[in-house]
Amino acid sequence: MKRRLAVDLSSDCAGIKSPNPFWLASGPPTNSGEQVMRAFERGWGGAVWKTLGQDPPVVNVTSRYGAIDLGTSKIAGLNNIELITDRPLSVNLKEISQVKKRFPKRAVIASLMVPCERKAWHDIVRKVSDSGSDGLELNFGCPHGMSERGMGAAVGQVPEYVKMVTEFVKEKSSVPVLVKLTPNITDVRVPARAARAGGADGLSLINTINSLMGVDVETMIPKFAVGEKAAHGGYCGPAVKPIALNMLSSIANDPETLGVPLSGIGGISNWSDAVEFMLLGASSVQLCTAVMHHGFRIIDDLNAGLEGWMRRKNFSALTDFVGRAAARVVEWKRLDLHHKTAAVIDPAKCIGCEVCFVACNDGAHQCIDLRPGSRVPRVRARDCVGCNLCALVCPVDGCISMKTVETGLKPLTWEQYAAAGMKGYRLGRRKRRHAS
Amino acid sequence: MMASSTGRSAWRDNLAELKKPLSPEAVRLEASRCLYCHDAPCIQACPTSIDVPRFIRQLASFDPLGAGKTILEANPLGHSCARVCPVPVLCEGACVYAAWNDEPVRIAGLQRYATDAVHSADALPFDPGPESDLRVAVVGAGPAGVSCATYLRRLGFAVTIFEKRRLPGGLNTFGVAEYKMDRRTSLEELRLLFRLGCSVVTNREVGRDLAPKKLLRDFDAVFLGPGLAGTRDLGILGEDLPGVVDAISFIERVKARRGRGLPSGERVVVVGGGNTAIDAATQSVRTGAKRVILAYRRGLADMPAYDFEVALAKTDGVTLLMNAVPKRVLGLRKAESVEFARTSTKAGRLIESSTELFTLPCDRVIKAIGQRKENALPRAFGVALNGDGTIKTDPDTLRTSRRGVYAGGDAVNGGKEVVNAAADGKRAAWGIHRALRPGVPPPPDNEYWISTL
Numbered sequence: 001m002k003r004r005l006a007v008d009l010s011s012d013c014a015g016i017k018s019p020n021p022f023w024l025a026s027g028p029p030t031n032s033g034e035q036v037m038r039a040f041e042r043g044w045g046g047a048v049w050k051t052l053g054q055d056p057p058v059v060n061v062t063s064r065y066g067a068i069d070l071g072t073s074k075i076a077g078l079n080n081i082e083l084i085t086d087r088p089l090s091v092n093l094k095e096i097s098q099v100k101k102r103f104p105k106r107a108v109i110a111s112l113m114v115p116c117e118r119k120a121w122h123d124i125v126r127k128v129s130d131s132g133s134d135g136l137e138l139n140f141g142c143p144h145g146m147s148e149r150g151m152g153a154a155v156g157q158v159p160e161y162v163k164m165v166t167e168f169v170k171e172k173s174s175v176p177v178l179v180k181l182t183p184n185i186t187d188v189r190v191p192a193r194a195a196r197a198g199g200a201d202g203l204s205l206i207n208t209i210n211s212l213m214g215v216d217v218e219t220m221i222p223k224f225a226v227g228e229k230a231a232h233g234g235y236c237g238p239a240v241k242p243i244a245l246n247m248l249s250s251i252a253n254d255p256e257t258l259g260v261p262l263s264g265i266g267g268i269s270n271w272s273d274a275v276e277f278m279l280l281g282a283s284s285v286q287l288c289t290a291v292m293h294h295g296f297r298i299i300d301d302l303n304a305g306l307e308g309w310m311r312r313k314n315f316s317a318l319t320d321f322v323g324r325a326a327a328r329v330v331e332w333k334r335l336d337l338h339h340k341t342a343a344v345i346d347p348a349k350c351i352g353c354e355v356c357f358v359a360c361n362d363g364a365h366q367c368i369d370l371r372p373g374s375r376v377p378r379v380r381a382r383d384c385v386g387c388n389l390c391a392l393v394c395p396v397d398g399c400i401s402m403k404t405v406e407t408g409l410k411p412l413t414w415e416q417y418a419a420a421g422m423k424g425y426r427l428g429r430r431k432r433r434h435a436s
Numbered sequence: 437m438m439a440s441s442t443g444r445s446a447w448r449d450n451l452a453e454l455k456k457p458l459s460p461e462a463v464r465l466e467a468s469r470c471l472y473c474h475d476a477p478c479i480q481a482c483p484t485s486i487d488v489p490r491f492i493r494q495l496a497s498f499d500p501l502g503a504g505k506t507i508l509e510a511n512p513l514g515h516s517c518a519r520v521c522p523v524p525v526l527c528e529g530a531c532v533y534a535a536w537n538d539e540p541v542r543i544a545g546l547q548r549y550a551t552d553a554v555h556s557a558d559a560l561p562f563d564p565g566p567e568s569d570l571r572v573a574v575v576g577a578g579p580a581g582v583s584c585a586t587y588l589r590r591l592g593f594a595v596t597i598f599e600k601r602r603l604p605g606g607l608n609t610f611g612v613a614e615y616k617m618d619r620r621t622s623l624e625e626l627r628l629l630f631r632l633g634c635s636v637v638t639n640r641e642v643g644r645d646l647a648p649k650k651l652l653r654d655f656d657a658v659f660l661g662p663g664l665a666g667t668r669d670l671g672i673l674g675e676d677l678p679g680v681v682d683a684i685s686f687i688e689r690v691k692a693r694r695g696r697g698l699p700s701g702e703r704v705v706v707v708g709g710g711n712t713a714i715d716a717a718t719q720s721v722r723t724g725a726k727r728v729i730l731a732y733r734r735g736l737a738d739m740p741a742y743d744f745e746v747a748l749a750k751t752d753g754v755t756l757l758m759n760a761v762p763k764r765v766l767g768l769r770k771a772e773s774v775e776f777a778r779t780s781t782k783a784g785r786l787i788e789s790s791t792e793l794f795t796l797p798c799d800r801v802i803k804a805i806g807q808r809k810e811n812a813l814p815r816a817f818g819v820a821l822n823g824d825g826t827i828k829t830d831p832d833t834l835r836t837s838r839r840g841v842y843a844g845g846d847a848v849n850g851g852k853e854v855v856n857a858a859a860d861g862k863r864a865a866w867g868i869h870r871a872l873r874p875g876v877p878p879p880p881d882n883e884y885w886i887s888t889l
C-alpha cells in the first residue's frame with residue numbers, strides 16, 4: 001500500500017511557532033485563560049490574548065455587538081464597540097503563564113495597547129515578559145473608544161507613531177513583535193513600512209473597519225444603541241474578507257516590505273478562506289467572528305480541511321504554498337486586453353428562471369436573448385463582454401460557465417497599448433444590438 | 437389512517453386547519469429561496485396574476501404589509517386563496533424549483549403570512565375611489581361578486597350586493613373544506629373588504645324577492661355572480677330516502693358545526709370522483725364516520741379530483757372504490773345500503789355490467805356528482821347561455837349578451853376555483869368602468885391592478 005503523504009501543518013510566523021496556523025484573534029474568545037485552555041484542548045494552534053492595557057482596566061458599555069444577516073445566514077458582518085480587556089493586568093498575566101505551562105507548544109501572543117509614551121510601553125513589555133508569552137502583538141487598530149484616547153487606530157493612522165512605538169517595544173522585548181494594522185487608512189502600505197522601519201518582526205492585519213450598523217426604522221434609534229445613543233464601531237466577519245485580502249496582498253507585493261511575515265485576519269470562516277490568506281502571503285491566520293459565532297469546535301474542520309487540501313495538492317508543509325498567489329495580483333495596467341471570455345449557458349442545467357437575462361439586459365451589456373417558446377436564454381457570444389455577471393446571479397452551480405475564446409492575438413497590456421500610442425488593440429469594438 | 441373519533445369535541449379538532457401558518461423564521465427561509473425569476477412562471481400560473489416574486493421580496497425585506505398589498509391589489513380574496521387555492525396545479529406547480537427536482541417555494545404559506553399581517557393590522561391597503569353617482573348592483577356575494585364589488589368601489593362606483601343567503605361569501609363561507617379554511621376566516625376577509633363601503637343586502641334572492649327589471653332600472657350596471665346550483669341527482673330508486681344527502685348541504689352543515697345529522701359512527705358512501713366528493717369523504721372521516729367509501733364509476737386515473745386531494749383522502753383512511761356505479765339505494769325507512777354495478781371502459785366508453793352487482797351497507801349516502809348550472813337567474817335577466825348552460829360573456833369585458841349586464845365566476849366558467857372567480861370579478865369591474873365611463877381614465881391608485889389584467 002502506498003503511504004499517504006505526510007502533511008505538516010505547523011507554522012512559523014515571524015519566529016512564533018505553532019502546531020497549526022490557526023490562531024484565535026484578540027477578542028472575546030481570548031478574554032480569559034479558561035477559554036484559551038478550552039480552545040487549546042480542542043486543537044487551536046495559537047491565541048492572541050484579548051488586548052492588555054494599563055490598570056485600572058477599562059469599563060465597557062452594554063449593548064456591544066450588532067450584525068448584518070443575509071437571508072437566513074446570520075452574521076454576514078459583525079460590528080462591535082467593545083474596548084480592550086476589562087480585567088486587571090495581573091489577572092491576565094497570571095492566566096497567560098498558566099496556559100503556557102499547560103500548553104507549552106501552543107503560541108500565546110500578548111496583545112498590547114498603552115498610551116504613546118516610552119515608559120508606558122517599557123513597563124508593560126517588562127511585565128508581560130515574565131508571563132512566558134511567545135510574542136507580542138501591538139494593537140494599533142482598535143477603531144473605537146480607545147482611538148479617542150489616543151491609542152489603537154489613532155496610532156495606526158500616523159506612520160510616525162507606528163514607527164516610534166514599535167521602536168519603544170523593540171527596545172525591551174525579547175520575543176518577536178507583530179504590529180497589528182488598522183484598515184481605516186487610505187494606503188495600508190504606509191503604516192506597514194513604518195512598522196517595518198521601527199523593527200517589527202511581522203505584521204498582522206486587518207483589525208476592524210469603522211462602521212455604523214444601521215438605524216432601527218421603527219424607533220429611529222441607531223442599531224445597536226446604548227440606551228438611545230450609538231457610537232461607531234469596528235466591522236468584521238465574512239463581509240470584510242475581500243478588503244482584508246486586498247490589504248494583505250498589497251503589503252505582500254510592496255517592494256519595501258517584501259518578505260515580511262504576515263498573520264492574516266479578517267472574515268475567515270473556514271479552511272479555504274484561510275488558504276486564500278496563506279496563498280497571498282500569510283504564514284498564520286487569526287479568527288474572531290467565526291469563533292464567536294460557532295465556537296472553538298470549528299478548529300476540527302479548519303485543520304481537516306487544510307490537511308485534505310494540502311494532500312490533494314501534494315503540499316507537505318505550509319511553506320510549500322504560502323505566498324504562491326501573491327505575485328498574480330498585479331496592477332490593472334498589467335492585465336491582458338486581448339484576453340476574451342464569453343458566457344455559455346448549459347441548457348441541460350438551466351431551470352428557466354431567466355435571472356441572467358434581466359441582469360445582463362438591465363445591469364450589464366444586453367447580450368442575452370430570450371427566444372419565444374423557450375425559457376432557456378441564449379448568450380450572443382460575439383457581443384458578450386465576459387463580465388461574469390450572469391454566471392454570478394445564476395442559482396445553479398455550473399449552469400453558466402465563462403469559456404475562454406481563442407482570439408489568436410498576442411497579449412497586450414494597457415501599459416503596452418498606451419506606450420504604442422493606443423495602437424494594436426485588435427478585439428473589435430462591439431456593435432450594440434438590442435435584445436428584442 | 438387518522439383516528440376517527442365519535443366524540444363531538446374530537447371532531448372539532450379534526451376539522452382544524454390542516455396547514456399551519458409559517459413562523460417568521462420559516463418565512464425568512466422560504467423568502468430567501470425565491471429566485472426572483474424574470475417573467476416568473478408563478479405569476480403566469482396565477483389566474484389573478486399576483487406578482488409573486490415581488491411580494492416575496494417584500495417579505496424578505498421585512499415588509500409584510502407591503503407584501504399583503506401587492507397580493508390584495510391583484511386578488512382581493514388573496515387571504516382565502518392562500519388557504520384554498522390548489523397551488524400544486526397553480527403557482528407552486530409552476531415554480532422553477534420543480535425543474536431542479538426540489539420543493540417549490542411555499543408560495544401559499546408566504547401569501548398567508550402576508551395577508552395575515554394585513555388582517556392583524558386590520559388595515560385595508562387601499563381606499564374607495566372618488567364617489568360617483570353611477571350605481572352598480574352585484575348579484576351574489578361569492579368570490580366573483582365580492583371581487584367585482586371591491587374593484588368597483590376602488591373605481592368610485594356605488595355598489596349594492598344582493599345575496600340570497602344569510603351570510604356572504606358563497607362557497608368560500610359555505611363550501612370550502614373546513615380543514616382548509618374555516619368559516620370565520622372567510623367572514624373576516626369579507627368584513628375587511630366591505631369596509632370599502634359596499635352595501636350588502638343579505639337574505640335577498642334576486643328573481644324571487646327582487647325583480648331583475650327593478651335592478652336594471654335602479655342601477656347603471658349589474659354583475660351576476662350566482663355560482664352554480666345544487667348537486668345533480670343520481671336519478672336512481674331510493675334517492676329520496678332519509679340518509680341520502682347532497683355533498684354541498686352536507687359540507688355546509690359540517691362547516692356550521694351543526695351536530696345533528698352528522699355521521700358520528702356511521703358508515704358513509706360518497707358517490708362521485710371530483711374534489712367535492714373528496715371533501716365530503718374527508719369531512720365525513722373528520723366528523724367521526726366509522727367507515728367511508730368513495731365510489732367512482734371510472735378508474736383512479738380518470739378521477740377529476742386533484743392527485744393531492746386523492747392522496748389526502750387516502751391518508752384520512754377513505755376507501756376508494758373504483759369502477760362502481762350506484763343502481764339503487766335500499767332501505768325501509770332510511771337508506772340502509774347501496775346497490776352498485778361494476779363498470780368497465782371499452783374504447784373510452786363506460787360499460788355497466790348487468791350481472792356484476794353488489795351492495796354496500798351504509799347509514800348515509802352523499803351525492804357528489806357535480807353541480808347543476810344556475811339558469812333561473814340568467815333567464816330572468818334574459819342573457820344568452822352557452823350550450824353547457826354557462827352564461828355567455830365577452831372574454832375581455834365579461835359583458836353578457838345584454839348591455840349593462842356582466843357575469844363571472846362559476847356561473848360563467850362552469851365551476852373552477854375561488855381564484856378564477858376573483859379574476860373574473862376584477863375583469864368585469866374594469867369592463868363596467870370602460871362601458872359606463874368610456875374614455876375616462878381610472879381614478880388614481882387603480883393603475884396597478886388594471887395592469888394585472
Ligand SMILES: Cc1cc2nc3c(=O)[nH]c(=O)nc-3n(C[C@H](O)[C@H](O)[C@H](O)COP(=O)(O)OP(=O)(O)OC[C@H]3O[C@@H](n4cnc5c(N)ncnc54)[C@H](O)[C@@H]3O)c2cc1C
Binds near residue numbers: 575613715855857
Ligand atoms: C364543496 C366545494 C369545495 C370547494 N373547494 C374549493 C377549494 O378548496 N378551493 C377553491 O379554490 N375552490 C373551491 N371550490 C370552488 C369555489 O368555491 C368556487 O369556484 C367559487 O366559490 C365560485 O365563486 P362564485 O362567486 O362564482 O360562486 P359562489 O361561491 O357559488 O357564490 C355565489 C353566490 O351567489 C349567491 N346567489 C346565487 N343566486 C342568487 C340570487 N338569485 N340572488 C342573490 N344571490 C344569489 C349564492 O348564495 C352565493 O352566495 C369548491 C367548491 C365546492 C362546491
Ligand SMILES: Cc1cc2nc3c(=O)[nH]c(=O)nc-3n(C[C@H](O)[C@H](O)[C@H](O)COP(=O)(O)O)c2cc1C
Binds near residue numbers: 026050141207208289
Ligand atoms: C467583539 C470584538 C472585540 C475585539 N477586540 C479586539 C481587541 O481587544 N484587540 C484587537 O487587536 N482586536 C480586537 N478585535 C478585532 C479582531 O481581533 C479581528 O481583528 C477582527 O475581528 C477581524 O477578524 P474576524 O473577521 O475573524 O472577526 C475584536 C473584535 C471583536 C468582534
Ligand code: SF4
Binds near residue numbers: 342367379383385386
Ligand atoms: S458575461 Fe456579462 S456581458 Fe456576457 S452574457 Fe453574461 S452578463 Fe452579459
